[in-house]
Amino acid sequence: MALRGLLRVGEVAIRVMDMKLSRRHYGDRMGLHEVMEDADGRVYYKAWDEHDHHSIVLRQADSPGLDYFAFKVYDDKTLTDLEPKIRAFGLEVKHIAAGVYPKSGRRLEFMLPSGHRMQLYAHKEQVGNTLGYLNPGVVPDEHVIRGFNINRLDHVLLGGTNIDDNVRLFTEVFEFDLSEKLIDHESKASLAVFLSGSTKPHDVAFVLQPEPGRFHHVSFLLESAHDVIKAADRIGKYRIPVDVGPNRHGVTRGATIYFFDPSGNRNEVFAEGYVHYPDTQTLVWDTTELGAATFHQDFTPRESFLTVLT
């Protein structure tokens, strides 16, 4: 099937504790483009190669973490068709009218078995990437490429309970594939699950945690592993706290750096990785290779990476 249904993670809403410091981090240093501040003080960002109005929303709060994440779906009929299937799965679905979320059409909202608030929407105002749609060329306007040269929001990794139920929802209702999973060597229980609804190695992933609703990281796509190294140069220049320096994941084969925003939310820049097709069987890692699954170049698991969530 061509890519229809759920298209991509189109919006991630993050709680931050200091908007001024957060603007410096996400805007000035990472180079996301601030597109709007709403009447409640939420700040909206887009990456340069995204066509929709925004993909990241920051809200000032007393604690960091994830407010919600939202997938864009192909069209309004997709929303209509999905609603009874989500209900049949056993989740309550809330209707959010068009316009309640800025620049956005109507939304469906539900709580995942892992305790995360997820939304679906079909429409968001499109503003383009400055290249236009007729003879667009390849290089955007000079002011557009800056900071880490982030192409787009790529994926989220969330921590919570009942992650096998999330897998059932995403595979049975949303027609995603379980592209990879990490299991406990002894019990075979799922510790982390990676789900793709596209040709990306993952669009969303969940890691087993004792508490529901935790936020592990939001990831931004760069063009190449070289850009990941260049982002690391800027991370050093600005003394941005690093969780794990440049490395390559075993899972997804993506080049990566993990670092923290000023509120302690983990960010990732990510590049490359393999092309996933739905006829590939699930790749399985077990805890005997936990180091290589997470960070393949030094095959060393990181305590902070496994235990620090917001």
Ligand SMILES: [Fe+2]
């Ligand atoms: Fe990631």
